[in-house]
Amino acid sequence: MASQQDNFFKVNGAKELAKELKELSRGMQNKILRPAMTKATGEIRKVAKTYVPVDSGLLKKSIKNKTFTAKRGAKGIVGRVGVFVKGSDGVGTHPAKYGAALEHGTEKAGKGNNTIIGARNFLANALQSAEPMATKALLAKTQERMDAFHAKQAGNYKT
Secondary structure, eight states: OOOTTTOOOOOOSOHHHHHHHHTSOHHHHHHHHHHHHHHHHHHHHHHHHHHSOOSSSHHHHHEEEEEEEOOSSSOSEEEEEEEOOSSOOSSSOOHHHHHHHHHHOEEEETTTTOEEEOOOOHHHHHHHHHHHHHHHHHHHHHHHHHHHHHHHHHTOOOO
16 A cells, blocks of 8 residues: 555556566566556546645646656656646646645745645545556556567467
């Protein structure tokens, strides 16, 4: 289970699948795992959108999932769910700024920087709540991609 401090989860119970993946090249592992991670983070995103406090709806619209190949530190495919925006809404409010304040809480909100906002933890709570669904989606999509890879290797691949 994920804690609210680390905000990640580890998939357990997939030893055979992991062993099979390790036999493949890094590039093939990424081709198999990227869609699986996208599917898993999509499950977390759906739940996060139900947990987020809504005023204008801009923050809710800004919650997205992204999947990428790690360049430094961790190796492999990384998935993120969070507030991703380009620019602002034109009124001076920026979902990334107030999203962080709502998620973690702040003592410096409002016009005089004297309003206290308690932590809402909508992203951390969504991760914790969606973890079983995300794990199931990750494993199912990984198995689906592995089956397609083996079928292609055997010459039985259908496009």
